Amino acid sequence: MVRHTPRLAAGLPPDEEVLLDVPDERLAPALVAAGRGDHGPAAKLLATTREAAEWENRDRYTTRLAAFARSRPEWFDDWLCASPHDPDALLVKAELAVVRGWESPARAELLREMGPLLTAAAEADPRDPVPWRIALDHARGTHASHTAFEQLWEEAVRRSSYHYGCHASALQYLSAAWYGSHRECFDFAERAASDALPGSLIQVLPARAAFAYLTSPSHSLGIPRERLDAAADLAIGLSREYEAADPWPAEVRNLLTYVLVRLERWDDALEQLRLIGPYATSFPWDRMADDPLGQFLELRDGVRIEVASMTPLRPPRGPVRSDEH
Structure with a gap:
């Protein structure tokens, strides 16, 4: 972790350059x-x-x-x-x-x-x-x-x-936190995303449904993991259609990062943090803390540590050839 964490900061702006809701x-x-x-x-x-x-x-x-x-x-x-x-x-x-x-x-x-x-x-x-x-x-x-x-x-x-x-x-109205259910929320989000135009932010709706599910007290019930991963994958595909450090998709990238962290998809989360660049947004971090920017920066450090902890100290060697004996 000590060796890899600094290297994994590549592509991430320093804390003092990250701004909220620019x-x-x-x-x-x-x-x-x-x-x-x-x-x-x-x-x-x-x-x-x-x-x-x-x-x-x-x-x-x-x-x-x-x-x-x-x-x-x-x-x-x-x-x-x-x-x-x-x-x-x-x-x-x-x-x-x-x-x-x-x-x-x-x-x-x-x-x-x-x-x-x-x-x-x-x-x-x-x-x-x-x-x-x-x-x-x-x-x-x-x-x-x-x-x-x-x-x-x-x-x-x-x-x-x-x-x-x-x-x-x-989607919020149809969520389990209000007047719908997790399943109703996901069904609505997936239908809308399947009909969305290329590059439309509507493709991130299933990830919003995943966020509503993962932040619900009843999130252990009802939605299979593969459905959550599919929602994240669709949003990742949308994010990649935009340039890095583009303020337009910043909020959906921040949301997606939260979902990926909850799913423990650390490498994907780090990729989104690099694409976010300096553009932190209040949502979703203000749902977890009174200091959304501080929450974002703390999570960013945590993701780097998680990725570093899974990175081998040295790359594995290939099979030994017979002429090396």
């Missing part, structure tokens, strides 16, 4: 401007995603802008005051309200009161699937029935058949 080159300037009280770049960014139907980017940016508005609301309050009917401002408003509602002890009651905000966001641009992802999150928090969930799901896929955010939210 915004991409489009979002970063909008966040900086918002921090200065200027909502203009954020409004322009979301307007661009709407006009170009960049639904995946729109969903990610909405989530990040709403998270920023929770702690620094002045810029967002100014945006709403200046443009109360702006589809993009209404979308962030709905996301922010649902996130706040989830944190309340009276979650279900508070979330039910937010229905009009979701309706306003959805009606502001009928093409947009992101309000329906928010609605699916909302449904989970309000104890919506399977019938109500299915109606929301139909609205979501009608707008975008392959929207990753809507699929991930639906």
Whole structure:
């Protein structure tokens, strides 16, 4: 282990270079401007995603802008005051309200009161699937029935058949931790992944189902190991389609790394850590610790130690030839 652990650090950035939830080159300037009280770049960014139907980017940016508005609301309050009917401002408003509602002890009651905000966001641009992802999150928090969930799901896929955010939210609803079961969750994930377009993040849904299973108190029941390995293998194949240290698949690579560690597939986990590079994400590590970055770095060291402990000190020699006697 002493000999191999330093060598296995090759391709891994030093701890001090690893950052958490780094915004991409489009979002970063909008966040900086918002921090200065200027909502203009954020409004322009979301307007661009709407006009170009960049639904995946729109969903990610909405989530990040709403998270920023929770702690620094002045810029967002100014945006709403200046443009109360702006589809993009209404979308962030709905996301922010649902996130706040989830944190309340009276979650279900508070979330039910937010229905009009979701309706306003959805009606502001009928093409947009992101309000329906928010609605699916909302449904989970309000104890919506399977019938109500299915109606929301139909609205979501009608707008975008392959929207990753809507699929991930639906998967949570169908998990054993909420209103489904491990088997129902896996069946949904595998069907969606089999229909996904090449390179689509939807191919990681079975790995998300594996994560839900492995973090459940009842994870010793029901799902065979080969199904978990198949989910991991599919996500590994997707990860390899992207460049190393690419921020776009960073969250799915972080998730996949957790699954591989739980499956004790140490070499595969180390490969994902090298592909992640400096892009640690809060999910899934914030499910295990209050310090997600520290948790990620600690796990990264642990994976290197596990791989080192299985690496022979010297490579095995080949068979001895007769002329060597």
